[in-house]
Amino acid sequence: MPVFVWKGRTLAGEAQTGEIEVARQDEAVELLRKKKILVTSMRPKSSGFSLPRFGGPGVGTKELAIFTRQFATMISAGLPLVQCLDILAKQASKPSFGRVIGEVTREVEAGSTLSDALGKFKNVFDDLFRNMVAAGEAGGVLDEILMRLATYIEKADALKRKVQSAMVYPIVVLTVALGATSFMLIFIIPTFAKMFLEFGGELPLPTKIVLGMSHVLQSYWWLMLLSIGGALFGLNRFYATDSGHRTIDALMLKIPVLGDVLLKGAVARFTRTLGTLIASGVPILGGLEITARTAGNKVIAEAIMTARTSIREGETVSAPLKHSGVFPPMVVQMISVGEQTGALDEMLTKIAVFYESEVDTAVDTLTSIIEPVMIVVMGGIVGGMVIAMYLPMFKLINVVAGGNG
Secondary structure: OOEEEEEEEEOOOOEEEEEEEOOOHHHHHHHHHHOOEEEEEEEEOOOOOOOOOOOEOOEOHHHHHHHHHHHHHHHHOOOOHHHHHHHHHHOOOOHHHHHHHHHHHHHHHOOOOHHHHHHHHOOOOOHHHHHHHHHHHHHOOHHHHHHHHHHHHHHHHHHHHHHHHHHHHHHHHHHHHHHHHHHHHHHHHHHHHHHHHHHOOOOOHHHHHHHHHHHHHHHHHHHHHHHHHHHHHHHHHHHOOHHHHHHHHHHHHHOOOHHHHHHHHHHHHHHHHHHHHHHOOOOHHHHHHHHHHOOOOHHHHHHHHHHHHHHHOOOOOHHHHHHHOOOOHHHHHHHHHHHHHOOHHHHHHHHHHHHHHHHHHHHHHHHHHHHHHHHHHHHHHHHHHHHHHHHHHHHHHHHHHHHHO
């Protein structure tokens, strides 16, 4: 569901701010009104283009994974829950995380369940983490669940980094190419322009074009920067809306090569998350809802929520995934087989392993394609400008040679 950022005042006039996760903005206003808060402003929270992350402010994925694995090891060794938390709070690598674990320890000492105590810090322990812990507490297998959770966090983070590298690499290469071209147009070409002015005569068309580009960039660079900034700001605002979010996410999946990486990454994340939740004892309806929130793509999330509705009405998961047209046929077929055999969690894990490997291959393919393409593009741009600058010189040489003859 979307998250809304709100500002308001209590009946006493005290300023309040916060975030609320509901289906529609009017629901958020109504919920806050029931809490006797007068809303003064509300807007959808901009999620940008980043993928879902674990941890929270000051708590990275690495710290959370280490904490979870160490917690599982100590629980498995038979240490009391409070003692485990106390030790982990003292040895936390970041003081902010240590304080959070300390607060969780005090909540547990006061009689709260571990999952309820973790719920006090939703910015650090997300829905998936808390639901799996709750399932582990209910089933008496907390150590196994925590170990499974640690493995999940590490694999999900590794997948996220691969997908991000696939997205960042083209941007970096394109930025370098534009930077090099701009440098030549601003600093190198004007030197030739002076010489051509002294030479006089009619310049070749390619030379006129390059000189015109240089003049425009020198005179209106500020306007170009403003235009780029305005376009990025407008795109970000559009992405913050439901329709914009869905439109851009759908377009991202259709980009050649890169879209393939993003789709495979989304499938791997979906199957790994849902498989881990089901194997941990989380009900499938709750698992699908959590998985939709962490999908990282609105098109994928909507397909998952449709599957959740299908399950709630007594149907299968695979049918709506097939109708969405997003998931590859192999994934749909394997999920269908998993449902029929009663081994859906195992089948989802197998799909996740396969697609995590596919992401590696897709990222390598993307890199191998971009490098030669960018070399050709850069060579064409630089070579074209060099030729355009030397054409008048060839003309001058011919004139001089003809005069001497």
